[in-house]
Amino acid sequence: MKTKILVANRGEIAIRLIRAIQELSYEAVAVYESPDKESRHIRIADEAVWLGNGPRCDYLDIDKIINAAKKSGATAIHPGYGFLAENADFARACEDEGIIFIGPSSEVVASLGNKVIARQIMADADIPMVPGTENLSPGDAGVKEALAFAATYKYPVMLKATSGGGGRGIRLIESDEQMKAEIPVARAEAKAAFNDESVYLEKVVIDPKHVEVQIMADKEGTTVHLGTRDCSIQRRNQKLIEIAPSMIGDKDLLDTICKTAVKAAKAANYFNAGTVEFLIDKDFNYYFMEINTRVQVEHTVTEMITGIDIVRTQIKLAMGKKLAFSQDDIKMRGHAIEMRINAEDPKADFMPEGGKTVSVYRSPGGYGVRLDGFVYQGFTIPEVYDSLLVKMTVHGFSWNETVDRLRRCLQNFVIAGPKTTIPFYLNIAKDPDFIEGDFDTSYLDKHPELFDYEDNANEASKLANLIAEIHHRGHNPYAA
């Protein structure tokens, strides 16, 4: 019997994982909640297990997933990103059941998932970090600690949930009054969201670049990096566009950051694939932020420039294989840009467009284009999950070539039905600052004109819209 691997996820990442599993001649077991019953990830998997009616509860139900693995005879589980991917309890449950968890050990997931413990590990390894506190003491003592920290490092500061992540549980504090008011609120929120009310503070780095390093480590402790990614273009702390490698001109600095990432991973006894995130300020000081113990959405850009299949490598490492390449074997070639094409209306504060049916889906193709998606023409986007439809990754030899390709692909990408981020991205692809590689986390705030586009831009399609309406109604209602 073939080895089966269960994919504990949905959407585009489920398909990405299934592809790698099938390429390795294993069988892929999909799981799904009811709203996903028409999803493509079920169709391409070798078998699928229904978890429950959902939504968003069965994909998070450790027992149900473990049962699904047992029932189908899967001996390994890939968690993807989101859902249970960074849940140490889930990793431990797999370990307890003798199922291979494709990721680091539960212990590493737990310690790196706790931001304060993670900071302690990095501090011990002399990794540069944004000044911050340990977990604030409960009650008034914690508030006093917070005020003292703010007095030393000046406002603004970030109040963060210790167990938070993915941009959640973060708030900006700009005064003592706000600090006093927000700490109890943040605690309550963290308790509700992460079942852990601990919070801590960090000094705010103003308008930083967000640069991260992909690392891979085998069980023997051999650790390599696959270069940098710039994920500065974000909305509400959620990444929209990712670029590899970072556009920072100082190659020595990037090299230092990569080496620091490897050092950090080693300090944490890291195994499998992970991402070490850094902030880089205006003076090119870099600060460790966190280690993500999962495959990232944006792993595709690294794959494009290194030629290394990260998911395939993850599975092989989890199966006990050694890294098949050394640091010297890894060569970066060209540039890659990934854009998350979401069913969202950027003009309405990125309001999700779930519930709409994709009536036309025409994707670009050709040289240097990669698509990781799961929607198809006729597919109705479930309202209960995230709005990511497809990741478009383009690769080029030079930055200019890559941006040109990006623009071409966006122009040729037609999705009708829901509003998407495509026209907004097209404005970015035409923006001189973007073309110059000049962007940081304040990019969207500083470029409000990017939101100035027409959904159906050209004159011919507008006039055709009237023709369509005359055709549909059998007369021109605007001339009646």
Next chain:
Amino acid sequence: MERIVQGTSPAEVIRQLQNSDGYHITNTARDLSQSDFKNRILLHTDLLAADARERAGYFSLEITGGASVHVDILRKQVDPFLKLDILRKKMPTTMFQTLCRGVNLFGYRPYPQNVIRFTVKEFAKYVDVWRTFDFMNYIPNMQAVFEEVGKAGKVNEPCICFSTGPEHTDKYYLGKIQEILDVTGTDIILCIKNHGGLGTPKRIGELVDNIRQKYPDLPIHYHGHNTDGNDIGRIVAAVQNGATVVDAADASFTGFYGPAPILSVVQTLKDLGYNAATIDEEAVIETSEVIRDERQHYQAFESQIKGFQPTVQIHKLPGGAMGSSLEQAVKGGFLDKMPDILHKELPRVQKELGNYWSVTPGSQILWTTAVSNVQGGERYGNASGDLRNLLLGKYGPFPFYEPEDWIFEKVLGSDWKKVLEEEGGVEDISDMDIEKEKEILSDRIGEEPTDQQLVLYLQHPNDAVEFFKFEAKFGKVYVLPPSIFLHEGGFEAGETISFTDHTGKEHRVEVGPSIKDEDGETSVYLNVDHHQRVYTFEPELAEGAVAKPATISKEEIIDLAKAGDMRASFAGNICEISVEEGQTVSAGDKVAVMEAMKMQTPINVEIDGIVTAVSAKVGDALQPGDKILKVDIDE
């Protein structure tokens, strides 16, 4: 003689007309469109005709004004300014003429002075000859327009509105002309505005002759309608007696209520020894040929009732109102009562209301009063607000005599004398805060409006906003020919539709399938310039319901609600009417429930009072702004 070209000063225009050795013709394209095609003739057709019309050597092309500015934005979806700008580029020589309703400008009610001046100033950038009238021949109502036209260096053409009857004597009209000249000075053209096509050739000849005798240097422009089929007779009499300019239109589009055909006028007068100065007959003929084929696409807008109406001499409806009146009769199902309305009631009402001139907005008052008198049982029992205003003297004093007391009493109530004393007289409308209106418009369209947009907004606030939104969504649709824009029925599958956009780029649209999903939403697939595009349409709300642009804004709906007039604030169905007429309600009470997208919304009244009218019933599909019910304050 030489043509009078666009850009000539008013004094020079007048001098050239005075020294002309023949008569001139104004091509009344706008009035043709309004009288015989419900104002729908598209810019596309006028552009086809532009080259030949430019060569035809007219005194002017009447191409804007009247109701056309409103219909341009409401039904033709074209910017009235852009229309003039585009035509000007194609017709650099010909003067453009407008018809302006004095204080009512291009609308139906009086505007404040500053709005009048602002509007005239903007339109005067494109319009060379300003024909201005007042339906009561009340000269002060036209003064602001005269002044602004003068300031802009354009030609004033004040009107005396013409009608028939014992009061309508030459002496009366000569007095009115003197009143005009006292205000404008002598550098004007005088228009005899015969919007009904009333009187015989003999009557018009006498009037022109008498004016010429008293004012030998005053150029006279005769404007008539061919409703009775005899306007050529009146035109001929006018020219024989010294009129300098006459109105007519392109033959291939002439109908029953608009202007007479140009070529017939030219031929008839030529044989009588009168030369149509500067007219190129070949170009006149060519114009008709160029646009002849287009007429078939306007069929839906031609009068349902064919044939001349010599009885216009009895009912006196203006040509511009004939089509819409007949349409109303057909739609209202009272076509059989038309002989009664037109030949008995309308002349009676006319006489009772002072025998003033049946032209906008006075003609609408006469018409609706006559219809409601016949339909409603009790005469004057259901007076319109405009009739009330007429009796209150808001539009100006009655020219000859006042209606009898019983009419005042019917319309204004038993204490009508007190009402008249308190509310009567020409309204002094205070200036509008135009800057504030600009801000409001800016909010509504989401960008800084241009002055031209603001002018359109001040004329017709909601329709202008709807038009701006239409243009943002559908682009510049004036490029579409009537065969597309006024297309009846769907297109054929696989049919290819070609058009040239406003920048000159050619486009091809191929019609693909239409697919309806289970929710009733339809996706129309079109191949636009070889790109597949899909356009989705929500299901129609109810059988026969047409998605019409909302004619009332959210703000207005809220304001009306505060006055007890409850309107639908969104599109949906009435699923409950909780009160009955006569019921007492208090602010906050639920009076109805509306449902949309399967969601029910209670409608609560905002004032204390009594339910006086319930307009909607359960199951009705309402559009925003549609009436639900009315609550009046209990006094």
